[in-house]
Amino acid sequence: xxxxPVSTVFAALADPTRRAILARLAAGEATVNELAAPxxxxxxxxxxxxxxxxRAGLIVRTREAQWRRCRLEPAPLRTLAEWVDQYRxxxxxxxxxxxxxxxxxxxxxxxxxx
Amino acid sequence: xxxxPVSTVFAALADPTRRAILARLAAGEATVNELAAPxxxxxxxxxxxxxxxxRAGLIVRTREAQWRRCRLEPAPLRTLAEWVDQYRxxxxxxxxxxxxxxxxxxxxxxxxxx
DNA sequence: CGTATATTCAACTCATCGGTTTATCAACCA
DNA sequence: TGGTTGATAAACCGATGAGTTGAATATACG
Numbered sequence: 001x002x003x004x005p006v007s008t009v010f011a012a013l014a015d016p017t018r019r020a021i022l023a024r025l026a027a028g029e030a031t032v033n034e035l036a037a038p039x040x041x042x043x044x045x046x047x048x049x050x051x052x053x054x055r056a057g058l059i060v061r062t063r064e065a066q067w068r069r070c071r072l073e074p075a076p077l078r079t080l081a082e083w084v085d086q087y088r089x090x091x092x093x094x095x096x097x098x099x100x101x102x103x104x105x106x107x108x109x110x111x112x113x114x
Numbered sequence: 115x116x117x118x119p120v121s122t123v124f125a126a127l128a129d130p131t132r133r134a135i136l137a138r139l140a141a142g143e144a145t146v147n148e149l150a151a152p153x154x155x156x157x158x159x160x161x162x163x164x165x166x167x168x169r170a171g172l173i174v175r176t177r178e179a180q181w182r183r184c185r186l187e188p189a190p191l192r193t194l195a196e197w198v199d200q201y202r203x204x205x206x207x208x209x210x211x212x213x214x215x216x217x218x219x220x221x222x223x224x225x226x227x228x
Numbered sequence: 229c230g231t232a233t234a235t236t237c238a239a240c241t242c243a244t245c246g247g248t249t250t251a252t253c254a255a256c257c258a
Numbered sequence: 259t260g261g262t263t264g265a266t267a268a269a270c271c272g273a274t275g276a277g278t279t280g281a282a283t284a285t286a287c288g
Binding site: 157 | 263265266267
């Protein structure tokens with residue numbers, strides 16, 4: 001299951017710890033220990049998260065002495081952005097064609113806060 | 115775990131069956147049976163998927179006699195598109211500032227195929 | 229060589245997920 | 259009322275995920 005790239009990237013991003021790791025990496029490359037420092041979990045757990053991120057193609061790891069520098073790889077995110085945006089446009093179109101009609105009927109303006 | 119909305123939406127989209135359901139819903143509202151028809155799994159499984167999508171705010175279900183019409187709710191996807199795009203820009207900036215420099219040094223053009 | 233540091237591997241636990249089957253609920257219809 | 263259809267609920271199963279602890283690996287340093 002979840003062998004397709006899109007699923008893999010979505011699943012990788014569905015974890016707040018991993019997203020925090022990525023956010024941290026946006027500030028620059030970092031080693032595993034550096035990445036693990038701010039989190040209340042073990043270094044091993046972070047190492048596993050990094051495996052997930054690497055398999056999703058969101059980071060690359062380069063070996064440097066006994067350190068593993070982690071670096072962001074924006075390519076999959078670009079793919080994902082396209083995916084999301086394509087569907088978003090498709091769905092909002094749908095919303096307009098079919099639901100505009102309904103919304104006009106009931107004069108609705110109750111946009112859910114979400 | 116995964117109580118935050120972003121994680122919930124990402125997790126909901128990390129399943130190909132659920133994405134297919136959403137794609138189908140982009141063509142118009144549908145009942146549970148209609149949605150389940152093209153899939154090789156039971157109606158109950160699809161009903162569970164719809165629960166996940168509903169909890170993520172990606173669909174709404176309206177009761178209509180004994181049928182439950184499902185309709186897309188584009189709002190969370192808009193939120194997600196913003197999230198992805200924000201990070202994508204941030205990361206590509208990072209890529210430019212720090213790695214442009216490195217890439218220039220080694221005259222690299224080996225963009226990974228991905 | 230031996231030791232300290234950085235990281236991963238292995239084995240295990242516990243919770244969640246996607247699926248099943250069976251049963252239940254709700255609404256229509258005859 | 260009883261039967262049929264649409265959909266969900268409940269209980270279960272196997273696989274996966276996120277976490278742990280403990281051991282192994284690899285590299286630098288003395």
